[in-house]
Amino acid sequence: MSEETTSEPLGELALQTLAMPKDTNANGDIFGGWLVSQMDLAAGIISKKATKGRSTTVAIQNVTFLRPVSVGSTVSCYCYVVKRGRTSVHIAVDVRTSHQLNQIDNLKVAEGLFVFVAIDDEGKPRPLPD
Ligand SMILES: CC(C)(COP(=O)(O)OP(=O)(O)OC[C@H]1O[C@@H](n2cnc3c(N)ncnc32)[C@H](O)[C@@H]1OP(=O)(O)O)[C@@H](O)C(=O)NCCC(=O)NCCS
Numbered sequence: 001m002s003e004e005t006t007s008e009p010l011g012e013l014a015l016q017t018l019a020m021p022k023d024t025n026a027n028g029d030i031f032g033g034w035l036v037s038q039m040d041l042a043a044g045i046i047s048k049k050a051t052k053g054r055s056t057t058v059a060i061q062n063v064t065f066l067r068p069v070s071v072g073s074t075v076s077c078y079c080y081v082v083k084r085g086r087t088s089v090h091i092a093v094d095v096r097t098s099h100q101l102n103q104i105d106n107l108k109v110a111e112g113l114f115v116f117v118a119i120d121d122e123g124k125p126r127p128l129p130d
Helices: 032-051
Strands: 012-018 055-065 074-084 088-099 104-118
Touching: 012 032, 032 055, 032 074, 032 088, 032 104
Parallel strands: none
Antiparallel strands: 012 074, 055 104, 074 088, 088 104
């Protein structure tokens, strides 16, 4: 197992959930689309703090699935702000899984960069707060 998949995650734990049987793909592992959705939710929580209000996902970049996720795994999404622009914020997401029965702990299974834009009541970009 590479050092990259077992090293300590960077950032704060933004979201933790359980991988359920309804979220599987044809191989019986967890569906990638479900995982991206969890990553988007986690980054959205961090974006809400960073933008102090409404924001929306404008881009999802470089999502990589490093390992399959099995049903029953605890899925933890760690996030940190990589870059702040005028209206946008770039948030790195690092996904870890733990599975007691399979003796897996803190295994990095996916990563990606999520770009959010702070928006006003009309859905138009607004400058980030200080
Ligand atoms: C997000 C949205 C409000 C941006 O509106 P816009 O008029 O295109 O805004 P701008 O061109 O002024 O760009 C706003 C910021 O987003 C950044 N941005 C725009 N497209 C981007 C892309 N593809 N990748 C990375 N950043 C991007 C710009 O660089 C800019 O950042 P900055 O102000 O920090 O320099 C608009 O595109 C939108 O409503 N999209 C739908 C969002 C949505 O529904 N998401 C949920 C998933 S369906």
